[in-house]
Amino acid sequence: MTRKSVNRILILLAHPSLDRSEVNGPLAQAAADIEGITLVDLYAEYPDFQIDIDREQQRLLNHDVIIFQHPLYWYSTPAILKEWQDLVLEHDFAYGSKGTALHGKLFLNALSAGGAEAAYRAEGYNHFTIRELLQPMEQMASLCGMRYLPPFALFGARTAVDEGRIEHHIDNWIELLKALRDQKLDIETAQNLPRLNSDLNQIIKET
Amino acid sequence: MGGLLFQAFIYLCAAVIAVPIAKRLGLGSVLGYLLAGIFIGPVIGLVGSETQTIQHFAEFGVVMMLFLVGLELQPKMLWEMRSRLIGLGGLQVALTTALITAAALMMGLFWTVALTIGLIFSLSSTAIVLQTLNEKGLTKTEGGRAGFSVLLFQDIAVIPMLALIPLLALPELVAGSGESLTTAAESYGDAGHHHDLSLVDGLPGWAHALVVLGAIASVLLGGHFLSRPLFRFIAESRLREIFTASALMLVIGIALLMTLVDLSPALGTFLAGVVLANSEFRHELESDIEPFKGLLLGLFFITVGAGIDFNILFNDSLTILSLTVGVIVIKGLVLYALARAFRLATTDGWLLTLGLAQAGEFGFVLLSFSLQNQVLPAELASTLSLVVALSMLLTPVLFIVYDKLILNRQPDSDQRRADSIDETGSVIIAGNGRFGQIVNRLLVASGVQTTVLDHQADIINMLSKVGVKSYYGDASRPDLLHAAGIESAKAVVIAIDDRSRTLEMVEHIRRHYPEVKILARAFDVNHLYLLNKAGVDIAVRELFDGSLELGKAALRAVGVHPFKVEKMSMAFRKHDENGLNTLYELWDENTEMASNKAYLARAREHGDTLKGMMETDRMQLHDRSERGWTPPPKHYTKDMGE
Numbered sequence: 001m002t003r004k005s006v007n008r009i010l011i012l013l014a015h016p017s018l019d020r021s022e023v024n025g026p027l028a029q030a031a032a033d034i035e036g037i038t039l040v041d042l043y044a045e046y047p048d049f050q051i052d053i054d055r056e057q058q059r060l061l062n063h064d065v066i067i068f069q070h071p072l073y074w075y076s077t078p079a080i081l082k083e084w085q086d087l088v089l090e091h092d093f094a095y096g097s098k099g100t101a102l103h104g105k106l107f108l109n110a111l112s113a114g115g116a117e118a119a120y121r122a123e124g125y126n127h128f129t130i131r132e133l134l135q136p137m138e139q140m141a142s143l144c145g146m147r148y149l150p151p152f153a154l155f156g157a158r159t160a161v162d163e164g165r166i167e168h169h170i171d172n173w174i175e176l177l178k179a180l181r182d183q184k185l186d187i188e189t190a191q192n193l194p195r196l197n198s199d200l201n202q203i204i205k206e207t
Numbered sequence: 208m209g210g211l212l213f214q215a216f217i218y219l220c221a222a223v224i225a226v227p228i229a230k231r232l233g234l235g236s237v238l239g240y241l242l243a244g245i246f247i248g249p250v251i252g253l254v255g256s257e258t259q260t261i262q263h264f265a266e267f268g269v270v271m272m273l274f275l276v277g278l279e280l281q282p283k284m285l286w287e288m289r290s291r292l293i294g295l296g297g298l299q300v301a302l303t304t305a306l307i308t309a310a311a312l313m314m315g316l317f318w319t320v321a322l323t324i325g326l327i328f329s330l331s332s333t334a335i336v337l338q339t340l341n342e343k344g345l346t347k348t349e350g351g352r353a354g355f356s357v358l359l360f361q362d363i364a365v366i367p368m369l370a371l372i373p374l375l376a377l378p379e380l381v382a383g384s385g386e387s388l389t390t391a392a393e394s395y396g397d398a399g400h401h402h403d404l405s406l407v408d409g410l411p412g413w414a415h416a417l418v419v420l421g422a423i424a425s426v427l428l429g430g431h432f433l434s435r436p437l438f439r440f441i442a443e444s445r446l447r448e449i450f451t452a453s454a455l456m457l458v459i460g461i462a463l464l465m466t467l468v469d470l471s472p473a474l475g476t477f478l479a480g481v482v483l484a485n486s487e488f489r490h491e492l493e494s495d496i497e498p499f500k501g502l503l504l505g506l507f508f509i510t511v512g513a514g515i516d517f518n519i520l521f522n523d524s525l526t527i528l529s530l531t532v533g534v535i536v537i538k539g540l541v542l543y544a545l546a547r548a549f550r551l552a553t554t555d556g557w558l559l560t561l562g563l564a565q566a567g568e569f570g571f572v573l574l575s576f577s578l579q580n581q582v583l584p585a586e587l588a589s590t591l592s593l594v595v596a597l598s599m600l601l602t603p604v605l606f607i608v609y610d611k612l613i614l615n616r617q618p619d620s621d622q623r624r625a626d627s628i629d630e631t632g633s634v635i636i637a638g639n640g641r642f643g644q645i646v647n648r649l650l651v652a653s654g655v656q657t658t659v660l661d662h663q664a665d666i667i668n669m670l671s672k673v674g675v676k677s678y679y680g681d682a683s684r685p686d687l688l689h690a691a692g693i694e695s696a697k698a699v700v701i702a703i704d705d706r707s708r709t710l711e712m713v714e715h716i717r718r719h720y721p722e723v724k725i726l727a728r729a730f731d732v733n734h735l736y737l738l739n740k741a742g743v744d745i746a747v748r749e750l751f752d753g754s755l756e757l758g759k760a761a762l763r764a765v766g767v768h769p770f771k772v773e774k775m776s777m778a779f780r781k782h783d784e785n786g787l788n789t790l791y792e793l794w795d796e797n798t799e800m801a802s803n804k805a806y807l808a809r810a811r812e813h814g815d816t817l818k819g820m821m822e823t824d825r826m827q828l829h830d831r832s833e834r835g836w837t838p839p840p841k842h843y844t845k846d847m848g849e
Contacts, residue, residue, distance in 0.1 A: 050777055091839035097846040143847075 007106070007181050009037045010063035014070040014081040016043055022161045023112040023154055023169075024071060030170045031069075036181050038063065042080045049083055056088040061101060065180050066146065068137070069110040071157065075126075075133045077109075085140065094144045103145035106180070106187070108196065109137060110173070112157035120155070131194055147187065152176060152196040172197050179204045214261075217254060221247045222505055235342055237335045238603045240505045241596070244512020254513050261510050268503025269568060270462050271496055272334060273362060273473045277480020278493055280359075285481065288356050295353060295549055296360020299563075302541045303329040310537065319375035323582050324591065326368050327574060328534050332567035333358045334504055335602050340562070343606070344694070349551055350558030357542075357563060365569050366474050372573065373580045406467045422468045426461055426475055430482030438488045442664040442679055454495040487667050490660065490678040494686035511571065515596050516589055527590065531597040535605075539564040557613040561605040570595040633658070635691050636700045637682030637712065639666055642728050642749060643702030658691050683708040685715055698724040706730055710737055717742035732787065736794050755780065774835055782820060786813040 011031055015024045018041065032039050040059070046052075060066065070077050092098045111130075119126045120133070131138070131150055141148040152173065160166045176196065179185045190196060190203045221243035229239030247253045285292075308325030312318060336358060337346075345351045406418055434457075441453050461479050462472035483489060520527055539560050546556030574592050577583040583591070636647050639661040650657050659677035661667055667679050680687040682703060693699065699716055701709050709727055716725055729735035729746040738746040755776055762772045790813065793806040800806060 048777075086836050090837060091843055095847070096839070096843055 005183075006036060007064040007183055008062060009065040009067065009177060009181055010059055011037060011039045011067045011069050011110070012042055012081065012084065013039060014042045014068070014078045014084075016078055016080070018043070021071075023157045023166065024069060026166060026170055027069065027110070027173050030174050031177055034174065034177055034181070037177060042084060043078075046080065049080060051080075051084055051087050053087050053090070056084065057090075057093055057101070060088070060094075060105075063105070065106040065108075066102075067108055067110055070112075072111045072113040072130075075128075076136070089140070089144060100145065105146045106149060107137075107141040107144075107146040108149035109134060109151040110153075111151050112154045112160075114158055115155060117155040129194060147191070149187070149190055150193050150196050169197075172200055175200055175204065214254060217247055218261075218506060218509055222509060226505070230342075235335075235339050235603050235606070236505070237332075237338055237508055238600065240508035241512040241600055244509035245515060246512075247509070248513025249515055249517045261506065265503050265507035265510050266572065267462070268500055268505070268507045269334065269572075270472050270476050271458055271500035272337075272504060274458050274476035274480040275493060275496060275500060276333070276337070276359070276362070277477040277482075278484050278489055280481050281484045282481055288359075291353065291356045291549070292360050295545055296357045296364075298545055299357050299541060300329045300361060300364050302545075303538055306537050306541065307534065310533065317377065319377060320583060320587070323372060323375055323573075323577050326372070327570045327577070327591065327595070328538070328566050330361045330365065330567045330569045330573070331358060331538070331563040332565055332599055332602065333362055334508075334568055335565065335599060336562050339602070339606055343610075345558065347695075348555060348558065350555030350562070353546070353549070353551055353555065353559050354562050357559070361567070362473070362477065362569070365573070366471050368573060369471060369576065372577050372582055375577075376581045377584075405469065419468045419470060422464050422470065423475075423478065426464070426479050427482055430479050434483060434488070435486060438486070438491075438679070439664050439668070442488070442491075445662075447681065447684075450491065451495045454492050455499065457492075458496060487677060488679050490658075490687055490690045491680040494680070494684065494690040497686060497690065507568065511568070511596055511599070515593060519590060519593055523590070527593055527597065530590075530594045531601070534566060534594060535564045535598055535601065538566075554613055557609055561609045561613075562602075564605060565598040565602045566595040567599070633692065633696045634698045634700060635660065635682075635688070635693060635696050636702065637661075637688075638701065638703035638728075639677060640702065640704055642704075643700065646700050646702060658696075660687065660691060683712050683715075685719070688712075688716070693720055693723060696723055698726060701725065701727040703728075706734055709734075710741055713738055713741040713743045732790075733794075733800060735787070736791055737796060739791065740796065778820065779817070782813075782817050786810070786817075789813070 011028070013024065013028050015021050018025050018028075028039055028041070031037055038059070042051075068077060068081055070081055073079075076082065089095065090099075093101050113120070113130065115124075115126060118124055120128065120130045122128070126133070130153055134151060138148045154160055154165075154169050156163075156165075160169065176185075179200075184205045186203045186205055193199075193203070196203075222240060225243035225246065226236050226239035229242060230236055304322070304325040306325075307328045308318075308321045311321035311324045316324070336354060340346045340351050340354065346355070406422075410418065438450075438453070441450055457479065458476055461475045465472040465475035483492060486492075542563055543556060543560040546559045551559065571592060574583070574588050574595070578585060578588045634650055634655055634657045636643050636650075636657050636659045639647060639659045643659070643661075647657055647659055660680050660682040661677060662679070662681045664679055667677050678691070680691075682688065682691075682701075683705075688699075693716070699712075701712050703709055703712075713725055713727055716723060724744045725742070726745045726747075727738050727743045729738055729748050731748065735746050735748055759772050759776050762775065763769055767775075790806060790809055793803065793809055794800075795803060795806075798806075
C-alpha cells in the first residue's frame with residue numbers, strides 16, 4: 001500500500017430532518033470546519049432522490065475514506081443511503097471482476113442510536129451488538145474491497161444533549177477525523193474494537 | 208421666471224454634485240445636502256437672500272416625513288412601544304431639557320430663555336437619524352428601535368412645546384417690537400404657509416377647542432372610513448399620476464386643515480399616516496410621497512447649510528464650538544445613562560448615545576418660532592441656530608465613530624444574531640394572480656413572511672377578505688419595490704402577467720439590488736432566455752410543470768407503472784433542461800426563433816435524441832442518459848468467487 005501524506009475524507013450525511021437534529025447536525029457542523037473533509041448532505045442534494053450516479057462515483061474516486069453519517073433507523077441507514085448504495089455501487093464500478101474503484105479505501109459508519117449501549121447485546125432487548133447489526137454494511141465494504149472500521153457511535157442519542165454528553169462526543173469526532181486525515185489511526189487495532197470511540201487514545205498514534 | 212429657474216437650477220445642481228460624493232465618502236446624504244448648501248450659500252454666495260422663503264417651503268418636507276413615519280407605525284405597534292416611547296423618550300426630553308436649562312442658567316441667562324433653549328436642544332434630528340439608520344441598515348437593531356421611539360416621542364413633544372413657548376415671552380422684547388407680534392401667527396407650525404385664513408380666530412375658548420377636536424376627529428375618521436373607498440375608486444381608474452395627485456392632496460389638505468386650526472401640520476399628517484398604516488394602499492402612498500419628501504427634505508437641509516452665518520462663526524468660533532460640543536456631551540450623557548437604565552446591550556447603547564446626540568431640524572423651527580414670539584433675542588437665536596446646524600453637521604462623524612470604534616471593538620455582539628432572524632424569509636411577491644397566489648400560499652404556509660403587490664384593486668380586496676396581507680400597486684415601479692422593503696428582502700418573485708414588464712423588473716432589480724434573489728415566471732423559452740440574459744436567478748416556464756404533471760397522469764391512465772412514469776418524466780425533464788442550456792448558446796434575441804437556422808437544426812437534433820432515449824429506455828430498461836437502478840449482468844456471480 002502506498003503511503004500518502006494525508007487522506008481525503010468523504011462524509012455522506014443522511015438525516016431526513018436536519019433542522020430537528022440534535023446530534024448529527026452539530027457533528028456535521030464540526031466536520032465542515034475541518035480542512036480536507038468533503039461533507040455531502042444527501043437529503044439536501046437529492047431531495048427528490050434522483051441521485052446523480054456519475055457525480056457520486058467521481059466523489060468516491062476522489063476520496064480515501066468513506067463515511068456514512070446517519071441516525072440508526074431500524075438497525076440500518078435512512079432510506080436515501082440505501083438508495084445511494086443501490087445506485088452508486090454499480091457492478092463493474094464497486095464490485096465484480098472489473099469493479100476495483102474502491103479497493104483499499106477505508107469505510108465506517110458514524111451513527112447515533114436511540115437505545116442505550118446496554119440494549120445492544122445478546123441479553124439486551126436488541127439482542128445483537130451494533131457491529132453485528134451492521135454486518136450488511138461490513139460485507140458491503142468487504143465486497144467492494146474496502147477496509148471496514150467499527151462504527152463511531154453515540155448511544156442514547158435522544159437524551160445526549162440534556163445529559164451533556166454531546167460536547168465530548170463532538171470533540172472525539174473532530175479528533176478522530178483529524179487522525180484519519182493525518183493517517184495517525186492504528187487501523188489494525190481499531191478494526192477489532194466493538195465501536196471506534198470506546199477509547200480513542202488507544203488507537204490514535206502520536207507521531 | 209428666469210430668476211426662479213436659475214435658483215432651482217443652482218439648488219438642484221449643488222445637490223446632484225454634493226450628495227453622491229458625500230454618500231460615496233460614507234457621510235450620508237444629509238451631510239451632502241448641508242455641504243451643498245454651505246457651498247452655494249456662504250462660500251460662493253450664489254444664494255442667500257431667498258433662503259428664508261425657500262426654507263418655509265422646504266419645511267413641508269418635514270411634514271411629509273412625519274406622514275411617512277406615521278405610515279410605518281401600525282397603531283398596534285405604537286401601543287406595544289408605549290412603555291419605551293414614554294419611558295425612554297419622555298425621560299430623554301425631560302432630563303436633557305433640565306440639564307441644558309441648568310447650564311444656561313449658570314451662564315447667567317434669564318430662566319424663560321434658559322428653558323426655551325433647553326427645550327430646543329432636547330430634540331434630535333429625526334431626518335438625519337432615520338435616514339442614516341436606514342442607509343446603514345440599523346433600523347431593526349435594538350439600538351435603532353430605541354432611537355426610533357425617542358425620536359418619535361420628540362416629534363410628538365414638539366406640539367406642546369409650540370404651545371408652551373409663547374407663554375415664555377420676555378416682556379422687554381415684546382415691548383420692543385410690537386409689530387412683529389402680528390406676524391407670529393403666520394409661521395405657527397412647521398409648514399410655514401402664509402395664511403390669513405383661520406377657523407379659530409376670535410372664537411371663544413370652548414368653540415376653539417371644539418373646532419380643534421373636530422379637525423382631529425375628521426382626520427382620524429376620514430382616514431379610517433373614507434380613504435379606502437376613495438383610493439379604490441382612484442386605483443380602478445389605473446391613472447398613476449392621479450393616484451400621486453390624490454396622495455399629495457391628502458397630505459397638503461391635512462397640513463392646511465391643521466394650520467387653519469392652529470395645530471402643527473406635522474402632527475396632523477403623522478396622525479393621518481398612523482390611521483392609514485393598516486391600509487392596503489400603504490406602500491403605494493409611501494412610494495408616491497417618498498420622492499417629494501426626499502427632495503423637500505434635501506432642500507430643507509440645503510437652506511440650513513446656505514443659511515449658516517459664517518461671520519458669527521468666525522467672530523466667535525471658540526464659544527460656538529464649545530457650546531456645540533457641550534450640547535452633544537450633555538445629550539450623549541443623558542442618552543447613555545438611559546441606555547444603561549433601560550438595559551440596552553453595549554453596542555445598542557452606543558448607537559443610541561452617538562446617534563441622537565445632535566440637535567434637530569425642529570430646533571430651527573422652534574428657534575424661528577421663539578424669535579417671532581419674543582422669547583429669544585435675535586442675536587442669541589442666530590448663534591443658537593449655528594450650534595444646531597454644527598451639531599447636525601457633526602452627526603455623520605459620530606456615526607463614523609460608532610462604525611469604527613464600537614462595532615469593530617465588539618464584532619460578536621448578541622444583537623447581530625437577533626437581527627438576522629428578524630429578517631429571514633421576507634419575500635416580495637409581485638403579482639398575485641393564478642400564478643403568484645400559489646407561490647404565496649406555499650411560502651406563507653411554510654412560515655415565510657411575504658409582501659404581496661398587485662395592481663388590481665379587486666384582487667387585493669378579495670385577498671384581504673381571506674386574510675392574506677397584500678398591497679395595491681404596480682410592482683414594476685422601482686419606487687414601489689423600494690417601499691415594499693426590497694433592501695431587506697431576500698428574494699423577489701415576479702409573477703406578473705406581462706412579458707416585457709417582467710423583463711424590465713429583472714433588469715432593474717439586478718442593477719440596483721444585486722444581493723436579492725430574483726425568481727421569475729417565464730412565458731416560453733424565448734422569454735426564459737431573455738430573463739436569463741437580464742440576470743434572473745431562477746426562471747420557470749409557467750406551463751411546463753403543469754403540463755408535465757398532466758402528461759404523467761396520462762401515462763398512468765394508460766397503464767404505465769407509476770414509478771416508471773416518475774422516472775420517465777424525470778428523464779424527460781433533465782433532457783429538456785439540458786437542451787435548453789445547449790440551445791441557449793445558439794439563441795439570438797434579435798433573430799426570430801423561426802428563422803434562426805442553427806437553432807432550429809440543433810432543436811431538431813435534440814428532439815431526436817429524446818426520441819432515441821425513450822426508445823432505448825423502452826427496449827432495454829436502461830440507458831446511460833437516464834441512470835437509475837441497473838440490474839447486474841446475468842451470471843455475474845460467477846466471477847465473485849463462487
